[in-house]
Amino acid sequence: MALFTDIDARISALRDLFGDDVEIDDLSSRMMAFSGDKLVEAVTAVSALVRCVERVGIVGAGITAARSTRQAGRDGLAAGRGHRTPAALVQDITGLTHADAQRQVRIGLSILDSEAAEDAGGHDGASSPSVGTPSAGTSRARVPWHTPLATAMLSGQISVSQQDAIQGGLGHPIDDTDHTHDVWSAAAEQLAAEARERTVEELRIQARAIRDQLDPEGAERRFTERYNRRSFRTWVDADGRECGRIEFEDDGAAWMRAIRDAALRPRRGGPRFVDSAEAKRAEDLTADQRTNDQLSYDLLIDLLRAGALADAKDVFGGRQPGVRVVKVHDGSGVPVSARTEDYGFSVPLASADQRICESGTVNVTVDVRGNPLDVGRESRLFTTAQRVALAIRDGGCRWRGCDRPASYCEAHHIDEWAADDGRTDIERGILLCRHHHMQLHHGGWRITRHGSDDFHLHPPGGKHPVTLRPRVALTAAWAGIDPPPKRFREDAA
Structure with missing residues (x-):
């Protein structure tokens, strides 16, 4: 559909909802x-417009920006209107923040x-290969690797925020070979196809995870750079308030998330508690009455006070925090990558080995699609090892558009235990956050x-x-993107 024809159609849909006109x-x-359905229809039409x-x-x-280059000097579009950069001109015209203007x-x-x-x-490229599948190639005239994202955005398939999250998360290809170009382009296509089912925040995480799988040496370098930037400083502001700022490295950030989530999970939509004492604490x-930020602060101060002598149950109840790292092995048993169970952040293999020395391992064997092996009908509830396997496969809540991590999820049997002779094995289980699990059981939904x-x-x-x-970063971790997704457009002649 042509652009202005599409705009006219959206405006027409809004007129049908509101009438010929409405005073502001x-x-x-x-x-x-409006009824609930009509309100959702109106918001959807506005979003499309x-x-x-x-x-x-x-x-x-x-x-x-193209008309405001340095070569153009004072004759450039932005400089000619008194602005130092094209983003500053866009910001002046639109009223956007500087960051949003730069993004545009x-x-x-x-x-x-x-x-x-x-x-x-x-x-x-001649063909769109699987992510991580090697193929020789030499440089040639070609469109940029991020062209599928531009095409998807202009066609309305993804939003500007989604394009920026994917493109920024994937970063620049590691070299200029045809193979690298095609692999990055295939990853961009796959992420664009998944955009409707993921939040912008999770798209960014997924894109970064795939980038680290495609560029393990770069992942190691970025890990080291973040480690070297770690810092904590305090200062007193003009009003005499003591302020602080922390820049985390990956391991410290993972621990901080685990501590915060363990303490606040019941309040932020974590799994329900079976134990009565735990339920009462939740x-x-x-x-x-404290805000989440106030609770997080008080928790941090309590931890600092208690130090190494802290009793975990006094601080966290029955759910002591921890960071679990998943190592991925190839068919011969050689480790090829590692990531955190929650959120799926990439971890260098050396760091994973260090974690294993501290906490040991849980062995989970998966097939090429990330499906853990069947463990049968052993008990009514999923075991701890089974929940780890579900976390590895699902990466968090599988409900469309939900980005809750695995630690916030409950294991759902898609077969009812008594009526359907439901098996407590991973093939028939799926991770759902508490909200979506309850919606499934009480709202007439079902999963097959x-x-x-x-x-x-x-x-x-x-x-x-x-x-x-499944999340595309996990798909790439187990088997790559294979076969490649359907292209948005045919190769140029």
Whole structure:
């Protein structure tokens, strides 16, 4: 659909919802009268309209930057209007933050680069290979690796924020060979295809995880750089308040998240507690009048006070925090990568080996799709080892659009234990956060799976099921992106 035809269609949909016109002073009262379905329809139509119009602004920001180069000097578009940079001009026009204006310029320029290469007869590679699958290649004229993202954004498949998260997370390819270009492009395509099912924050994490798998040497270097930047400093501000700032390295950040999550998980939507004492502690925490930030601060101070003599149950109840690292081995048993169980952050193998010395290992064997082996109908509840295996396979809540990590999730049997002779094995289990687990049981939803294929979420009322695809970073970790996803456009002639 042509751009302005699409915009007209979106405006027409809004007119159908609101009537011919509405005074701005009546907007709130008019929408308050909407039913739930009509309200969602209106917000969806507005979001689609904003995306349509935003594309014009993004391309305009790119052209503004292209006409404001240093070579143009004072004759450049931005300098000629009294602005030091094109982002400053965009910010002045739009009222955006400086960071958002820079993002518009950055993405606009990437779109222009892709279109210029295509207009010059560039190619995007002979074929789109699996991520991590080696193939020889030599440099040739081609479109930029991020062209699938520009195409997806301009077609409305992904938003500007999603494109920026994916492109920034994947970073720059490690070299200029055809193979590297094609692999990065394949990863961009796959992440763009998954964007509808992931939050922007998780897309960024997934893109970074894939980048570290594609560039292990760079991952090691970035790990070391973050370690060398670790710092903690305090200062007194003008009002006499003692302030502090911490820049974490990866291991410290993982521990801090684990400590915070263990203490605040009941309040932030973590799994329900079976033990009555734990349930009471969770209720007390939920009713606590302190904000989450205040609770986090008090927790940190308590830990500092207690130090090495702290009794874990006094601070955390029955769920002591910890950071579990998963090592991935190839068919011969050689370790090829490692990552944290929660959030899936990449960990250098040397750091993983150090963690093993401290805490040991849990061995989980998986197939090429990341499915752990069947362990049978042993008990009503999933064991600790089974939950680790589910965390490795699912990476967190599998509900579409949810980014809750594995530690916030409960293991759900897709077969009812008594009625369906449900088996407590991982093939028939799936991780869901507490909110979505309760929604499943009380809202008429159900999940099905045929063998080791994808899970399918069936909405109430017989609506079309939704495929709960695995996170793409995990797919790349186990078997790469194979076969490659369908292209957005054919190779240029």
